[in-house]
Amino acid sequence: MLFLYNPNHMVRFASSHVRALCVLLALGVVGAARADDPGFPAPTGDPSVLPAGAKLDRVFDGACTLTEGVATSPDGMVYFSDITFTQRCKDPTGKYAQAGNIWKYDPKSKQASIFRSPSGMSNGMKFDAQGDLIVAEGADFGGRRLTKTDMKTGRSYILSGLYNGQPYNALNDLTIDEKGRIYFTDPRYLGQEPMNQPVQAVYRLDPDGRVTRLITDAGKPNGVQVSPDQKTLYVLAHDNGGHDFLEKGETSEKGLMACLAYTLGPDGTVSNRKLLINWLPNDGGDGMTVDEDGNLYIAVRSEATPGLYVYSPDGKQLAYVSTGKELPTNVAFGYGNDANLLYLTSGKSLYTIRMVKKGYHLKG
Secondary structure (H helix, E strand, O other), X not given: OOOOOOHHHOOOOOHHHHHHHHHHHHOOEEOOEEEXXXXXXXXXXXXXXXXXXXXXXXXXXXXXXXXXXXXXXXXXXXXXXXXOOOOOXXXXXXXXXOOOEEEEEEOOOOEEEEEEOOOOOEEEEEXXXXXXXXXXXXXXXXXXXEEEEOOOOOOEEEEEOEEOOEEOOOOOOEEEOOOOOEEEEEOOOOOOOOOOOOOOEEEEEOOOOOXXXXXXXXXXXXXXXXOOOOOEEEEEEEOOOOOOOOOOOOOOOOOOEEEEEEEEOOOOOEEEEEEEEEOOOOOOEEEEEEEOOOOEEEEEOOOOOOEXXXXXXXXXXXXXXXXXXXXXXXXXXXXXHHOOEEEXXXXXXXXXXXXXOOEOOOOO
């Protein structure tokens, strides 16, 4: 997940459109959830993962700038981040910036409403084994911290806000293993705050509250995912070469654009870094999830062919679902009868596509 990779790829709004949208946001509920064919090219791939006739359906189209961090709850509700760049998303007067929203989408009513605003610039989100919402909060007037919301009481708690006494750069994404350890990434794509950490890294939060800086050789780490067998930690390196908006005419040099696979030990340590997928010279993966068999479902922001890519655990491409010219950000599988329904955030929208295999979820 990311705030910004390339300013040339940002959706640019006329100020009147931004103000109109903000009026709707202020009401708290937007009739933006809808079943809609976005007109993307037909998906292609191995029928063992992609059923015949599968297609993306748009079910929401109402974010200010960028949807991200989709997470499904065991009760069937779907939550996702609306990253409101403070330079672009204002209140109805045009004077005051928003600081992020978390939306809640109900698949039964097909309606979406604001769950939390401001969100602390929420980005990646996951539900833990107890059904509580874990959120990676980023920069640009965000919390730059890892939080938990008790979904029964509504109270939120700071799980980690500092490392070595200093704020994080901008938390981006997270994953949770079966022992309750949370792995989270801390790059910086956007934000006027100083970068306090000496490296963009992957961290591990243990159930006893101890935080370990786990990985420092993943370039600019973005998406992160534990394999179903708990033996591999996947990290998406997405180094766009910048830490904030560039000035007009400026360019940056890309760094690592890859899916890295680390051997994950029973004690939560990692070793044996392997470059599993290399997307250079194009942009690479953002967010990802896995199915029960360990196949990877990655939102890839390639300039030429953006979309959802499905890979085997050894990095072989199995399927491709185009998102047209939109740049996708993240994915998550549903529960129960919708365990093979994949949710995808892309552009300002939320999409669904029915796959063959069921998604992997923590054991409750």
